[in-house]
Amino acid sequence: MSLKNILPGRLGFGTAPLGNMFRAIPDDEARATVEAAWDHGIRYYDTAPFYGAGLAEERLGEVLAGKPRDEYVLSTKVGRVILDEHETDVPDFGEKGGLFEHGNPNKILHEWTADATERSIEGSLKRLGVDRLDIVWVHDIAQDFHGDAWLGKFEEARTGAFRVLSRLRDEGVIRAWGLGVNKTEPIELTLALDEPKPDGFLLAGRYTLLDHEHALSRLLPMAQEQGVDMVVGGPYSSGILAGGTHFEYQQAPAEIIERVGKLKTLAEKHGVGIKAAALQFSLAHPASAAVIPGATRPSRIAEDTAALNETVPAAFWTDLRAAGLVSPAAPLPNNA
Template identity: 80%
Template sequence: MSLKELLPGKLGFGTAPLGNMYRAIPDDEAAATIEAAWQHGIRSFDTAPSYGAGLAEERLGRALATRPRDSYVVSTKVGRVILDETEDGERDLGEKSGLFRHGNPNRMLDSLTAEATERSIEDSLKRLGTDRLDIVWVHDIAQDIHGDQWLARFEEARTGAFRVLSRMRDEGVIKAWGLGVNRTEPIELTLALDEPQPDGFLLAGRYTLLDHEHALQRLLPMAREQNVDMVVGGPYSSGVLVGGTHFEYQPAPRHILDKVARIQALTARHGVSVKAAALQFSLAHPVSAAVIPGATKPSRIAEDTAALDETVPAAFWADLRAAGLVSPAAPLPDGA
């Protein structure tokens, strides 16, 4: 099943912040944010075991417990198994190390073998309090893309997670699977394999106003040719586009801040919100099925839904292109 057929709308909800990303979030605030997403019509929820060592999945499960299971779509990820024992200090999550220091203290096993994949899914079902998953993403294959370890991790995924998820899809246990990554290379490699193919992919932070050139070079043409859909994660580039200070999970460098300032100047000139520009840009590519910003406050959900419906004048997109702030190859809304 294609992601465009499976997903119930263009806007989903990413729960990474609810794993206590960057800060400790009270349970009632997390629950209120998920409730706000529901009240605004969002019916697609994305999570992962690594978001606070199971915390985001637990919170999402509690919040959705009273909702009819057929009324929403939930996706989670495999690649890290949450263990019962706890540990102190920073976890090694590559470039994401330190993000979830306020999450659960459980130790995590980093593995994409068949056995770990099956266990991860079983544990996620328990934390989410559900009897089934709709989409499963293979998480963070290529954290060290500039080294050579990611190829070994990819091979473990190819012979383990990929085959388990393909079988589960064929058996009807899950509806779809794909890769959930913030690098384009593992998706390109997967699409080139002569093996059971993923139904789509979740690309975080790599098809945004700030960073989209690389995805346009090879990945998105391949995906379009093979009718593979994309879910865009991190459309606000770790928050720096909308007033935050992080880019790619780290303090934003000066050249990124300068680019953000140029984009914000254009949005101000045209009376457009930055969120509207960011979300609508990410959705304009024909491969895009949905976009899933994260949030930790109910008010952010209202902003996201309003941004999706906001009218953005063609003149804004034309000026954005003329200023060299988007690639000439990037499709823009309404053919602008």
């Protein structure tokens, strides 16, 4: 089923920050942020066991427990099983380093087999306090976590998670499945398979104002040809496009800071908010079904909602293209 027929709006809420990404967030602040998302009409919530070793799912579930289940769409991910025992060593998250060092102390089993997929879903349902999931993404079977071994993880998922999720979709247990990754290659490989076929994908950080050329060259034409939709994760490129200092989950390098400076200068010239430019750019591609920025403060939700609805003049997009700050092949809002 097309994601555009499932998702209730073009703005969703990504819960990675609720897993104490980068910093320890007080429970009341996390709770207030999710409540703010609900109050602003957001009805699509994406989470994952990996986010703080179950912490984000727990926090999200606590708020959603008081909401009618039929009124929102929920997605989580498989590939990580949260164990009852505590971690005693520093976990290895590949390029992502100490991303969730402030999360729950539980050990995480990184596995994409059929059995682990079933266990992962069972654990997510329990932490979220719900009886069903709408969308399930196969999480992080890519180079950023596994280096040269990523193809082996992909094969594990192809013969395990892919088949389980296809069966659950066919049985009506879930409505859709796909990949949730930070790299384009695993999705390209999946789209090249005869079977099984995903319904869509969650691509984080690869279709933003700062990084979109690679996705445009190969992945998105394949997706359009097959009628497969995209949820855009990380539209602010880990925060650098929203006033933060991180890019790709690390401190932003000088060349990125310089590029962001040029984007902001052009945005200020046209009286455009940089958040509005970021969200509306990511949604302009025909394959984009929704965008899911994350947040840890209620005020950020209001900013995101306003950014989505802000009127951005066509001249801004024209100047952006003329300045070489977006790819000539990138679809722009207002057909600029």
